[in-house]
Amino acid sequence: MPYTYYPGCSLHATGVSYDKSMRAVFGKLGLGLEELDDWNCCGATSYMSVKETVAFAITARNLALAEKNGGGDLVAPCSACYALLNKTRKFLGEAPALRADVAEALAEDDLECRLSVPVRHPLEVLMNDVGTERLAAAQTRSIADFRPACYYGCQILRPQRAMDDDPEVPMAMEDLFAALGAEPVDYPPRTRCCGGMLMATAEEVAVKLCEELIGWAQERDANCIVTVCPLCQGNLDILGRRAELVGGGRPIPVLYFTQLLGLALGCTRRELGIQHGLIPLTVEARPLPVEPAAVGMEA
Amino acid sequence: MKMRSSPMRGPSSPGVLPQAEKELREAFLTEAARIPGGELLNRCIQCGTCSGSCPVTYAMDYSPRQVIAMFRAGAIEPLLRSRTIWICASCYSCTTRCPADIKITDLLYALKRIAIEKKIFPRRFPVYVLSETFTDMVRRHGRNHETGLLLRFFLKTRPFKLLSMAKDGLALWWHGRMPFKPRKIRGLEGLRRIIAKAETFDRPQEPVEHDNLTDTVGYSAIMEPWGRRAADHENGRRPPRRRLATVL
Ligand code: SF4
Ligand code: SF4
Numbered sequence: 001m002p003y004t005y006y007p008g009c010s011l012h013a014t015g016v017s018y019d020k021s022m023r024a025v026f027g028k029l030g031l032g033l034e035e036l037d038d039w040n041c042c043g044a045t046s047y048m049s050v051k052e053t054v055a056f057a058i059t060a061r062n063l064a065l066a067e068k069n070g071g072g073d074l075v076a077p078c079s080a081c082y083a084l085l086n087k088t089r090k091f092l093g094e095a096p097a098l099r100a101d102v103a104e105a106l107a108e109d110d111l112e113c114r115l116s117v118p119v120r121h122p123l124e125v126l127m128n129d130v131g132t133e134r135l136a137a138a139q140t141r142s143i144a145d146f147r148p149a150c151y152y153g154c155q156i157l158r159p160q161r162a163m164d165d166d167p168e169v170p171m172a173m174e175d176l177f178a179a180l181g182a183e184p185v186d187y188p189p190r191t192r193c194c195g196g197m198l199m200a201t202a203e204e205v206a207v208k209l210c211e212e213l214i215g216w217a218q219e220r221d222a223n224c225i226v227t228v229c230p231l232c233q234g235n236l237d238i239l240g241r242r243a244e245l246v247g248g249g250r251p252i253p254v255l256y257f258t259q260l261l262g263l264a265l266g267c268t269r270r271e272l273g274i275q276h277g278l279i280p281l282t283v284e285a286r287p288l289p290v291e292p293a294a295v296g297m298e299a
Numbered sequence: 300m301k302m303r304s305s306p307m308r309g310p311s312s313p314g315v316l317p318q319a320e321k322e323l324r325e326a327f328l329t330e331a332a333r334i335p336g337g338e339l340l341n342r343c344i345q346c347g348t349c350s351g352s353c354p355v356t357y358a359m360d361y362s363p364r365q366v367i368a369m370f371r372a373g374a375i376e377p378l379l380r381s382r383t384i385w386i387c388a389s390c391y392s393c394t395t396r397c398p399a400d401i402k403i404t405d406l407l408y409a410l411k412r413i414a415i416e417k418k419i420f421p422r423r424f425p426v427y428v429l430s431e432t433f434t435d436m437v438r439r440h441g442r443n444h445e446t447g448l449l450l451r452f453f454l455k456t457r458p459f460k461l462l463s464m465a466k467d468g469l470a471l472w473w474h475g476r477m478p479f480k481p482r483k484i485r486g487l488e489g490l491r492r493i494i495a496k497a498e499t500f501d502r503p504q505e506p507v508e509h510d511n512l513t514d515t516v517g518y519s520a521i522m523e524p525w526g527r528r529a530a531d532h533e534n535g536r537r538p539p540r541r542r543l544a545t546v547l
Contacts, residue, residue, distance in 0.1 A: 009443040009444070012482065013445040013446065014445055014476045014477070016476055038484050038485050038486050040486075041436075041442045043437065044443070051434070051498060052330075052501060053497045053500040053501045054434075054494050056497075057493050058437065058490065058494065061490060095333060095335050102497065105493045105496040105500070107496075109489030109490070111489075154392070158390065158394065158395045159391045159394055159404070192354055198355075198386070198388050200425070200429055200452060201429055202385070202386060202425070204358075205355055205358045205386060209388075238471075241470070276476055278471070
């Protein structure tokens with residue numbers, strides 16, 4: 001069954017390259033990905049601060065639509081959407097009072113939310129449903145020149161983690177890219193916060209957080225930072241251009257994990273939206289050195 | 300329930316909460332009761348793991364651990380006036396690491412909601428304006444339009460900031476990441492009906508029963524109203540809320 005795709009608002013704007021690379025990678029692997037029809041904003045953290053029941057109700061509308069369409073698992077690449085959709089499932093499942101309220105609200109639009117469709121993150125989908133081996137077998141280009149700093153950020157690990165990985169020291173991306181021949185650097189702040197929306201409301205706090213994240217990547221001599229979240233990518237990409245943050249070093253391009261994976265799978269830079277990055281990516285994927293190992297491994 | 304705005308009034312005698320504090324406590328407990336696991340609040344051992352895990356403690360006036368301590372001590376009003384609740388980046392580090400399973404992040408959200416309801420912050424306060432602009436955007440389009448959101452947000456809060464941000468904005472636009480036209484969803488009418496209905500459930504939703512509140516501070520102040528309110532709900536319209544675990 002094809003996955004139901006919930007892009008979320010960011011992937012239609014600042015995170016457009018995440019959207020492109022998601023579609024490119026899923027297409028290359030032959031995995032069905034159908035956009036959830038008429039999805040609405042997940043509400044992000046903004047709604048949570050103002051009106052709680054409304055926040056849960058509008059998020060639940062998406063869950064209800066996914067159930068109604070009878071599609072496959074809901075895949076949400078944006079970490080904030082992922083966390084909120086899952087938080088809504090959890091809270092509605094555990095708090096009967098809240099669930100009754102939300103059900104009553106959804107009934108206004110003839111919708112019903114049975115919480116039957118799981119919400120998943122693409123990283124977890126690719127790691128568990130496809131697996132590193134099949135991904136490595138589908139590789140057509142070498143990414144040996146890449147030394148990614150794999151940055152997970154907050155919301156796919158907390159409060160509910162997406163992967164069966166250690167929530168403090170996740171290694172999923174490192175394992176994936178090492179299997180594809182890249183050289184992931186050791187990146188201790190992998191689960192630290194980028195500041196998220198503080199970038200708009202308390203900029204100096206977000207700047208300090210990102211400064212540390214960038215500094216650490218420079219220190220470990222990474223030549224790109226790989227993220228799973230449009231907010232992390234946006235913050236690091238925008239701030240990474242500021243001279244005062246980069247010190248004397250070179251700005252480090254910030255990729256989505258689907259972009260680096262797509263390069264290894266032979267997608268073009270344009271298909272993956274590499275051109276949307278503010279800090280230009282100078283490292284290139286190259287032809288695989290030996291005979292392509294992947295023969296007849298259509299996913 | 301109107302809150303005296305200033306100055307903060309201390310207890311009239313040791314161990315007795317002032318009326319304003321009692322009302323805030325009631326509001327906070329009502330909010331916390333809707334959080335699964337919210338009732339674990341009284342299990343805090345003041346270990347400080349939350350404060351140590353928080354990446355932005357340095358910018359807060361009260362650390363996450365202090366937030367719990369102050370609530371127990373009967374000092375919610377300073378919390379509502381604090382920078383802390385607005386500085387929290389909602390990264391959940393504290394919540395995942397808390398050995399007592401206290402939902403600190405969600406409790407901070409509850410405090411934010413009460414502070415907003417009571418309008419305890421300067422006009423044009425950034426986080427509030429951002430939330431309001433955001434929710435208005437969703438009501439209008441069903442989706443958030445990042446370009447419009449940021450434009451409106453900075454126009455309302457710090458218009459001059461727009462000038463210094465223009466460079467970043469232009470770079471994003473130049474790289475095809477700032478579409479100007481918002482997209483509307485088709486089911487907008489339905490979504491609006493859902494929002495309107497859901498709004499009726501948000502606080503203030505139930506009359507505050509002052510006489511149910513205890514006069515004491517500390518643990519008993521947390522526990523008593525909770526137990527009684529849970530009992531009140533047993534015959535009520537809504538399913539009963541969780542009873543506070545007696546773990547002390
Ligand atoms: S980590 Fe939990 S138990 Fe420890 S001080 Fe913070 S809230 Fe209390
Ligand atoms: S959720 Fe908020 S309080 Fe908790 S660690 Fe993150 S920023 Fe600090």
